[in-house]
Amino acid sequence: MKSLNIGLIGYGFMGRTHSNGYKRVNDFFPELKHRPVLKAVCGRNAEKVQAFADQWQYESIETDWKSLIARDDIDAVDICTPNNSHAEIAIAAAAAGKMILCEKPLALTPEEGVRMCEAVEKAGVANTVWYNYRRVPAVTLAKQLIDEGKLGTIYHYRANFLQDWTINEDLPQGGEALWRLDAAAAGSGVTGDLLAHCIDTAIWLNGSIKDVSAMTETFVKERMHNETGKKEKVTIDDACAFMCHFENGSLGLFESTRYARGHKALYTLEINGRDASIRWDLHDLHRLQYFDNSDEGRLKGWRSIHVSDHSGDQPYMDKWWVPGLQIGYEHTFVHQVADFISSLESGEAMHPSFRDALETQQVCEAVLDSAKERAWKNV
Amino acid sequence: MKSLNIGLIGYGFMGRTHSNGYKRVNDFFPELKHRPVLKAVCGRNAEKVQAFADQWQYESIETDWKSLIARDDIDAVDICTPNNSHAEIAIAAAAAGKMILCEKPLALTPEEGVRMCEAVEKAGVANTVWYNYRRVPAVTLAKQLIDEGKLGTIYHYRANFLQDWTINEDLPQGGEALWRLDAAAAGSGVTGDLLAHCIDTAIWLNGSIKDVSAMTETFVKERMHNETGKKEKVTIDDACAFMCHFENGSLGLFESTRYARGHKALYTLEINGRDASIRWDLHDLHRLQYFDNSDEGRLKGWRSIHVSDHSGDQPYMDKWWVPGLQIGYEHTFVHQVADFISSLESGEAMHPSFRDALETQQVCEAVLDSAKERAWKNV
Amino acid sequence: MKSLNIGLIGYGFMGRTHSNGYKRVNDFFPELKHRPVLKAVCGRNAEKVQAFADQWQYESIETDWKSLIARDDIDAVDICTPNNSHAEIAIAAAAAGKMILCEKPLALTPEEGVRMCEAVEKAGVANTVWYNYRRVPAVTLAKQLIDEGKLGTIYHYRANFLQDWTINEDLPQGGEALWRLDAAAAGSGVTGDLLAHCIDTAIWLNGSIKDVSAMTETFVKERMHNETGKKEKVTIDDACAFMCHFENGSLGLFESTRYARGHKALYTLEINGRDASIRWDLHDLHRLQYFDNSDEGRLKGWRSIHVSDHSGDQPYMDKWWVPGLQIGYEHTFVHQVADFISSLESGEAMHPSFRDALETQQVCEAVLDSAKERAWKNV
Amino acid sequence: MKSLNIGLIGYGFMGRTHSNGYKRVNDFFPELKHRPVLKAVCGRNAEKVQAFADQWQYESIETDWKSLIARDDIDAVDICTPNNSHAEIAIAAAAAGKMILCEKPLALTPEEGVRMCEAVEKAGVANTVWYNYRRVPAVTLAKQLIDEGKLGTIYHYRANFLQDWTINEDLPQGGEALWRLDAAAAGSGVTGDLLAHCIDTAIWLNGSIKDVSAMTETFVKERMHNETGKKEKVTIDDACAFMCHFENGSLGLFESTRYARGHKALYTLEINGRDASIRWDLHDLHRLQYFDNSDEGRLKGWRSIHVSDHSGDQPYMDKWWVPGLQIGYEHTFVHQVADFISSLESGEAMHPSFRDALETQQVCEAVLDSAKERAWKNV
Helix, strand or coil: CCEEEEEEEECHHHHHHHHHHHHHHHHHHHCCCCCEEEEECCCCCHHHHHHHHHHHHCCEEECHHHHHCCCCCCEEECCCCCCHHHHHHHHHHHHHEEEECCCCCCCCCCCHHHHHHHHHHHCCCCCEEECCHHHCCCHHHHHHHHHHCCCCCCCEEEEEEEEECCCCCCCCCCCHHHHHHCCCHHHCHHHHHHHHHHHHHHHHCCCEEEEEEEEEEEECEEEEEECCCCCCCCCCCCCCEEEEECCCEEEEEEEEECCCCCCCCCEEEEECCEEEEEEEHHHHEEEECCCCCCCEEEECCCCEEEHHHCCCCCHEEEEEECCCCCCCCCHHHHHHHHHHHHHHHHHCCCCCCCHHHHHHHHHHHHHHHHHHHCEECCC | CEEHHHHCCCHHHHHHHHHHHHHHHHHHHCCCCEEEEEEEEECCCCCHHHHHHHHHHCCEEEEHHHHHCCCCCCCEECCCCHHHHHHHHHHHHHHCEEEEEEEECCCCHHHHHHHHHHHHHHCCCCEEECHHHHHHHHHHHHHHHHHCCCCCCCCHHHHHHHCCCCEEECCCCHHHHHHHHCCHHHCCCCHHHHHHHHHHHHHHHHCCCCEEEEEEEEEEEEEEEEECCCCEECCCEEEEEEEEEECCCEEEEEEECCCCCCCCCCCEEEEEEECEEEEEEEEHHEEEEECCCCCHHHHHHHHEEHHHHHCCCCCCCHHHHCCCCCCCCHHHHHHHHHHHHHHHHCCCCCCCCCCHHHHHHHHHHHHHHHHHHCCCCCC | CCEEEEEEECCHHHHHHHHHHHHEEEEEEECCCCEEEEEECCCCCHHHHHHHHHHCCCCECCCCCHHHHHHCCCCCEEECCCCHHHHHHHHHHHHCCCEEEECCCCCCCCHHHHHHHHHHHHHHEEECCHHHHHHHHHHHHHHHHHHHHCCCCCCEEEEEEECCCCCCCCCCCEEHHHHHHHHHHHCHHHHHHHCCCHHHHHHHHHHCEEEEEEEEECCCCCCCCCCCEEECCCCCCCCCEEEEEEEECCHHHHHHHHCCCCCEEEEEEEEEECEEEEEEEEEHEEEEEECCCCCCHHHHCCEEEEHHHHHCCCHHHHHHCCCCCCCCCCHHHHHHHHHHHHHHHCCCCCCCHHHHHHHHHHHHHHHHHHHHCCCEEEC | CCEEEEEEEEHHHHHHHHHHHHHHHHHCCCCEEEEEEEEEEEEECCHHHHHHHHHHHCEEEEHHHHHHHHHCCCCEECCCCCCCHHHHHHCCCCCCCCEEECCCCCCCHHHHHHHHHHHHEEEEEEEECCCCCCHHHHHHHHHHHHHCCCCEEEEEEEEECCCCCCCCCCCCCHHHHHHHCCCHHHHHCCCHHHHHHHHHHHHHCCCCCCCCCCCCCCCCCEEECCCCEEEEECCCCCCCEEEEEEEECCEEEEEECCCCCCCCCCEEEEECCCEEEEEHHHHHHCCCEEECCCCCCCCCCCEEHHHHHHHCCCCCHCCCCCCCCCCCCHHHHHHEEEEEEHHHHCCCCCCCCHHHHHHHHHHHHHHHHHHHHHHCCCC
């Protein structure tokens, strides 16, 4: 068993999900020949980062990401910082010859993204972006069905990502906890945070997007800012919807909001093909809804496939428990770590790569531009 | 178009459902050569029965069922009175040569039931009992699937009929409105009212029941009686559950109650076979859940068949609307009227007949005996 | 009981649903003082219209709608013809002093609609358009909740109407059966046929729409035409999606298609408010999903309200059966007839009126224009 | 941080779930002052047990459980062996002063169970049995609601545990992989394997069971035995159903089978109280269905509470992710480890203890006796 020494930068929510992925992967993927080692975690606040290191058993801490990148005992850098620092860190890490696992969205802008892609490609370092929902077993199964042609010609793709956590006007913006509400740190609101997931999955499942027409809205116009201590204009999009055409001729409809009372993380997608349709929903992530038009007429109906069934080769599920017993959200990160290590061992390309994530970034940019200009935009 | 002259005895809830069946059948079943004519409705309270006749457009009223039966212009007698009068009326109607459509349960006891069967068979009159749930399209579809062998060997049959309308202790018993809470009028509580439906469907779908072990409970021991004006002992079963063996070797589990908070008329059934399973539920009566083990492994799942789909020959559905549009509870009675008339025209036997309903009565009796004696009982 | 003499023009699918409404209304709404009488049905093919009259018990037939309108014994004219004849018939009927019940959409264009409104208002005749989904009990309940303010500020409105019946390229267009696929008869495709329903409900529930950005698609470009016998260009929209702003500041997202494999008539709507959200779905039309943010934190969840519950005043449900037993699609038309007669008797305005339907027509026009010009359009 | 040295005996499916519990607990429960250390794993096959130790990072192996128990560096013994060895190992471990975490069911018979209880109580060692479903967050929430009296008087309790994995007659019995099909090793079939879970939860939620009437069935009478290499009589129960009375006056209905085609591990429970009802289902384990009769009449309905909501204090959920993101089956074991360590630290009693599990064993025994004798049995 070889070591894969991890240096984690940032230790918020995503720092936890990634750390869990590294710690669990070898228990469940015994065929892997590398074991991730939690070598160092980096953050500006030494006390807090030490507490995180203690809890998660990181061997050491750093308070400056440049020091982390400079260490010889780090093989892979995992970037979990706010979006506005991804580019600088990633480009430096690539220059230092580190593998990079970067949180999504890739960057603030496509321009940054291009530079990041060029950096990792020039350095020849392994790279991936944590669009983890590709590795929900039911979503991976959807990918298989589409690639096998079971859906036939695709007519429609629709996806939502609905939350309700920012309805309260008293919620402040900015700072360590709420940087996602500040465009300076996040780049955008729901577009980069939520729709980026939907777009990544859509491109993966249904191919490239050609053009978009979007609208955005900021329902709460001002919020107290944690850094200035004053009410400041809210600069992010609270909600965003867009229509689009895919290259394959199908129509797309996407919506995201943090003002959909009653939904916490309702990422749903539906794809209608000539021969079959599928639906999926993150709140009940173990089920894939499937309608197969080749079923006998009298008995056609949407099938609720519980991917724990084990009657066939449901993706990833043989690694876990026995039939009927489900896994959860965090397992998508374990899967991504497993596939990342597999790709190192096999030499096959890892996806989503920085290059894949750049395409999503370009769609996000077109969406934001379209909303601003109230006009269709080509991607 | 010939007339089929109907004489209705009793004009409560069931009087309405049957009348609706008679009035609508020719609009939707144009192939029938008989049209039901609402000739007379009978009840003891002349004022109330006249109001009912006016609302539903009955041509005349009677206040004594014997007069109704004596009329030459009545072809078929429909018995919607409390259970304790079914036998007397039916036997007299048979003797008068009338066709009989009798509400369920057939009788108070199997002994009464036997005499009723002998009466109609001796008279050679058409007869049926309103176990209407056989004619929910999704249930009829279940019957087709079972008869075609799609389920294979049956291992398990389970059915519930759950209500919650008698939880309130202040609800009185007896009288015109609440005779179902008085064993003198109803014979039993949930056993004859609700489980009888479950048993009728079960025998139809899965064959005869061999033996039973049951328990009953009366949660509210005393209720004000509408006839005496005093608190009286409650004589019915509020809840009843039983286990059984079917002749085909499968196991049955049945439960009914009026104390299942949150359920109004939740009649559910599930049948597990070697090759496929089905589920159905009256609250969403248009869906049949179907699991087919011959589906591809990776894609096995419960199908939610919406019988309005029209992609095949869903039973009865071609008579109604276009795909996706559903019918409701009352349509089961329209279907039963249509099938009754069809049977008259074709000469084929109508089911459920009195004889069919007698078997259900015998199971009910065994259930009540078993509960009383705390012992298994053969049917 | 007074008579309300009905003259029906057109006897297709909608001719059946309306006829059923007229025939059943007094059985279930005994408080009404008028009884619809099926005086005459009109169609160009005498043989077919006579068969319809026989089945549904119309007293007479006409083969020219002008003759029908000229008859003194007709009180109300019901227009069920293809959309391109609504205006001419309605304007003539108004001039003849007839009440008018017109199928949706009101007209081919807003211009026609304006003339129709002016005609009925000038003549002072009762008028309504059959946007029947307002009268699904669960949808009416949604209206009550919104009007009572239970949802608070509305942020989002989304609606779909998904079908799959035109995927087959071999399906022809035009003629009596398939005029809905020919823009000359129908005006548009899914926009006027399906989205018009969604828009009518949306305006009723959430107020006026300010501007729209739409896209349409015609997946099958040519179909055999039943009138020419040749392959002709398909002139309708097979699919249409649009984004919009409501006057109240909320965002709308609408989609309709006949290429959503697996859906037959999946009209769904969801409304997210500050304090509560609701969802509804035509395939399970008896349920209203309701999320109330004032529920205790630990116990917040979407409630599946089965409107048959009878624990409160669920709209219309007291007219039908006992708790737990559901009604279906066709009942919406019975409700509309009942409310139309009530409005005659009370003198209160009937909705949706021609004027209400005109607003929907204007939104449809803006949607089609927006799609054509790929630009936002004000309504 | 203190160590809690674990010695695991048996390394099958449950060995994996427990090991995962030990390894993850401190990452998510940082308040604990003990860290489980995977000191040793024990099994008879040295090669296989070493492979397990390597995969899960156990420090050492043993091939004789007596050696394991004799080691000074083991604080707690975890028993994951077939049921017929629980008693001997547990009694010896107690005598050696070890804490004991024992897989369910506790023992083969109540007699064995009594001796085990006496042993741990005499030795004064911490003990628990892995009835893990108590610690599904939704089930723990159900317990809170019941204890707070939200359901009021309980009328009905019903539970199922349905699987379909033994339908194939070619499946053998016995040996390491299939000891669950051999009564010599397992004690019973579905009664001890599946119903024991249902009974444990039921007693925890609804109190003691007074008497039972049961039936069992063995559908496949003979199977090849892995130890003899020959077809042998099947000695376990393939299916078991029972009715019961709880001490609190409510009625219970339980069923378990491995012949319910389409269900993998469908553990469902429903409890009907005077004031509220709850439902839960292992296949969608994150949802608690809740009907509260104090909701406004018009708006009563079953609430689907997704315990990830985080709007209140959903049990255990604050330890994991953000709203909307779910955990899975394996987390129940992490919770049990956390609670076990907490109980060590606080001195509060841990449940379920051996004594708690003994009561479940006694109900199982009464169930099996009742089925054999076809008679009601007191517990």
